[in-house]
Structure formats: C-alpha cells, structure tokens
Amino acid sequence: MSSIERISELAGSGPALLAADADWPTIRDWRRKIREKLIAQRVAISAEDRSAWSETIGRALTAALEPYASSLIGFYWPFRGEYDPRGVLTAMRERGSRLALPVIVERGQPLVFRLWSPGSLMVQGIWKIPMPESGEAVFPDLLVVPLVGFDGQGYRLGYGGGFYDRTIAAMPVRPRTVGVGFELGRLETICPQPHDIPLEQIITER
Template sequence: MDSDHDDEGPAHYSSPPCFMHDPELRAPLSDWTDVKRWRKAERERLIAARLAVSADARTAMSQRISESLDAVIGDVAGRVVSLYWPFRGEPDLRPWMASVNERGGRTALPVVIEKGRPLVFRAYTPGDRLEKGVWNIPIPAEGDPVLPDIVISPIVGIDPGQYRLGYGGGFFDRTLAAMPFKPLVIGVGYELQRIATIYPQPHDIPMDRVVTGTFKA
C-alpha cells in the first residue's frame, strides 16, 4: 500500500503543510511538483539501499521485526491481520503470517482492484491458491473480503512523524479513509529507511506504530 499520491495531480490545500519539524531542513519544499520530484528520487534511493542489504541480513532483520510485532500487538487470537507479499527487498513476514493463523488469528492480503480506488482485503491463509496481481505480486485467487483489525504496511521511507513514504500510488491513504473503522496501522521496514521528512501533505496518514526490529518507535 502506498502513502503518497504521486501519480495524481496537485491537491488544493486550505493552508500550507508544515515541513519544519526537522531543524536540519533549511529550505523546505512547498510546491507539490517539487515534493513529487523529491519523493520519486528518494524512493529510488531507499529501494536501492534496501536491495543492497544481503539476503541473509534481511532474513535476520525480518525475524527481529516479527518478534517486535508480537510484542507490539500481543494476543492475535480472534483478530484479523492484513499483511503483504514481500516485494523488492521488503521484510519477509510470511513465517510470522503462518504463526498468526496457528495462534488463532486470521490473515489477509491487500488486493488492488482498480487504480484510484481503495484496496480490498482478501482473506488468505498460507497454502491458499494465489494468482498474479499488480506488479506481478501474488494475491489470493479466492477469499472473502474482510476488514482487518490490524494493518501491517511495508515502508519505503519513514520520518519522525511516522509518515510513510510508499510507492506513489496513494492506495494506503485512500483505503484507510474508506474503512468504516480505524485499524491499528503498523509500518514495517529497516532502520536504514528512516529519513528526516517525507514532506507530508494533508492527505498523508501517519502510522500508529513503526517496527524496524528495534523498539525505537
């Protein structure tokens, strides 16, 4: 899911967003075109940095993130947890997904139905049949739509305000805004993805928690 609507036109704001929450930012970007250009470049840089980490190191970090999620969430029995299929070096939480089901929870994966529309969460248990979705990411071939109590969302970047830099499709904010209740939203990633700011816009929704395998957030 994505935290920024980079593929859409500029929004109209009643007041300019504040970018000065980091004292090191001497010339904050205020023009949407500049923010969009900056986000694109920063996204590419962060993904390259993530992919440069060895597979063994990513596996170890994914395990620590799983342990941290257990500490943050607690008992998963009777709760619906939406996760994701790992893409381009994202933390691989599929073993943890299996453990959620073993402990009495239910799991789901997000599905892109159409550009510009909210995601649908489809029930998924490891072993269920998958098919290729957007970007060839596997999605459940069947499965009832569900409303998750907890949404685990991978980050490309994260700033001190818990604002998440995603892939630019705007699905994340659109989906949360359409839900009838607010789930617990947890961003997951690596420490190297922490940045000074994403230049948050009024449509950006911050994470409730961020887990990077440490307990810093």
C-alpha cells in the same frame, strides 16, 4: 561509511533542499527520487544483515501483534526486498488470527482485502505480487504495512500509488496500523501532505 550512514545522510539532507512552501509536484518529485534510492539500498542488503535484521523485526512484530491474536489481520506479500512477515503472520494464524492480503482492483481506488491461508489459490496482480484469486472483501482490525521510508512522526513513504492512505481513510472502522521496514528507510521527514495518514507504530531492526 556504512550503507545505513550513506542513506541516512542522503535522506536527512533531502527535505532541507525543499523550500518551506514547496508545492505538491515538487515534493512528489523529491519523494520519487528518495524512493528509488531507498529501494536500491534495501534490495542490496547483504544476506547476513537481512537475516539478522529480520530476526529482530520478527520478535518485535510478534510482540506488537500479541494483543490481536484473535483478530483479523491484514498483511502484505513481500516485494522488492521488503521484510518478509509471512512467518510471523502464519504463526499468528495458528494462534487464532484470521489473515487477509490486499488486492489492487483499480489504480486510484482503495485496496480490497481478501482472506488468506496457506494453500489459498493465488494469482499475480499488479507488479506481479501474488494475491488471493477470489473471495469477498473483508475489513481487517489491524494492518501490517510495508515501508519504503518513514519519519519520526509515523508518516510512511510507499510506492507512490497512495493505496494504503486511501484504504485506511475509506474503511468503515479505522484499523490499527503497524508499519514494518528496515532502519535504513528512516527519513528526517517525508514532507507529509493532507492525504498522508500517519501509522500508529513503526517497527525496524532497531
């Protein structure tokens, strides 16, 4: 059985183990367990598969961003085996896009996005993820959002901090959203809650 089949079997059976009226603490605990397994699978992707899958994702992401070549695009610095979008986004910058990276100012609060370009001075933020050292807050027109897991309704399983849901909800104008990740993160459902905001588009190697 392939790694994708193993994680699909795990992910697909998980929600069925939850009662239909499961409360949020129960769902949160289930998400934590699924999250840990998905991250472990993602980190363990072979170099050959990662390269091939990333190339496919890159082509699809480039096509999805084509209409936003003159826009302000928020993206992410890759972490714990995530797909690396930097090559695609740097190419978008050369075509006229402005780019921004997220900054965690405080836990439980929305992210702040700051402009980024190659050569920007970076510092380590929470979880040691690089972020721009300074700059005024900006509001991207489109967000490229990393995925740990996702379902067919566009709901995203992240790291459990709720940062993206909180940020999207708080923005003065809701940005377009494109989730990016590997197909092994596909779930039958993430058991969405009222605070979960579905993404408009999800891109994987498939």
